[in-house]
Amino acid sequence: MGVVVDPGVSPEVAGLLRANAPLLSRIRAGWVPPAEVPSPRPKSPTSAALLAATPVMIALMAVLLASPIRAAGFVLLGTYVFIVLVRIATMNEVTEGRRPYDRGVYEQARWYDGRYLLPEDFDQEARAVLLRAQRAIGSVLRSHVNAEGLLDDARNAVMLPAQEWEIARLLAKLSALRVEHRELLARGIAPEVAAVIEPLERALVNSEAAVLARVEALERYASNVADAERAFHARSQIEELRARLPRYEELLAESGADSLAVPEIERLTDDADVLERTLRRSVQSAHEAFRYLEG
Structure with missing residues (x-):
């Protein structure tokens, strides 16, 4: 059994509501999608610098690890890996393309609240x-x-x-x-x-x-x-x-x-x-x- 929609709702909106029962349940529970879709950010100078520096860093670490001061090589490797991980954590999420659709369903669900019923009702x-x-x-x-x-x-x-x-x-x-x-x-x-x-x-x-x-x-x-x-x-x-x-x-x-x-x-x-x-x-x-x- 799916979503039951008031027949007074337009066929387009009714089809959208019927196709999104799980999302409607989340909205009913209080979930709110982001109001605006952030535009994809271009690669920052920091990202470009990290990419350009990677071959140099690998060569330098190889030299240090083969030298008497190999401990400095491990320190340099750990520092570089930490910087890369922090940069990855601050990148945009991959799910941005889904956000406009979720927002559209949310807005229709709010507008037609009371004119559709979910299985949990x-x-x-x-x-x-x-x-x-x-x-x-x-x-x-x-x-x-x-x-x-x-x-x-x-x-x-x-x-x-x-x-x-x-x-x-x-x-x-x-x-x-x-x-x-x-x-x-x-x-x-x-x-x-x-x-x-x-x-x-x-x-x-x-x-x-x-x-x-x-x-x-x-x-x-x-x-x-x-x-x-x-x-x-x-x-x-x-x-x-x-x-x-x-x-x-x-x-x-x-x-x-x-x-x-x-x-x-x-x-x-x-x-x-x-x-x-x-x-x-x-x-x-x-x-x-x-x-x-x-x-």
Whole structure:
């Protein structure tokens, strides 16, 4: 389960948010990227001098190490290595190219705060319910009957994402309250508070049942669409076979076996009519389920 975004957010920003769940979690936790991107600094005179002096230093150290004052060679080597390490530590980081992108995600996340939800906003029970809703919605939007306009594809494209967002929003609230409630119970409840706790628990249970009813309505709609989808594919196959039927009849006539025509072939037209009626009934049932979703 990824980031759930309010369908009112533009597709470009919604895609950016959905693609950066880990970064959004860091931003939620308080991480802030650098406000400005430092321009790459040119090599300083110190860096150039170090590079130019390296061959000379190596030759000098070799001479000193081979001479009676070899201890001076070790001192010179240690000093030079220390200077190089300090210079490396002060160089620019390699990750500068990533900073503008992170900053862009941060700014959009701040601007659209409250209009997207992260996986950590849902407890385990809520996550399972939301996944059910997302599966139902996805199966409808990906169906051929929706793409072919047999359903109200325009309303589906608007209403189903709105349903997903509303369900996710309610589940996130429910999850937060459940976490707080469990923490309260874990600390121990005084007998005097027990009477107040019961109606709160009923409120949680009733709210969960109401959200679950929405999800089950979506699943019924998806089930009706699946029935229409099966009828649609079967009808397409029957129509394809009907188009081939004259070739079969021609073959039977030319081979002198037309009297042995298989009755099942002759029933193709009847089968097509039955599937057409089945498809209409399935689509009608889907429309009725859709109206139920609209309330």
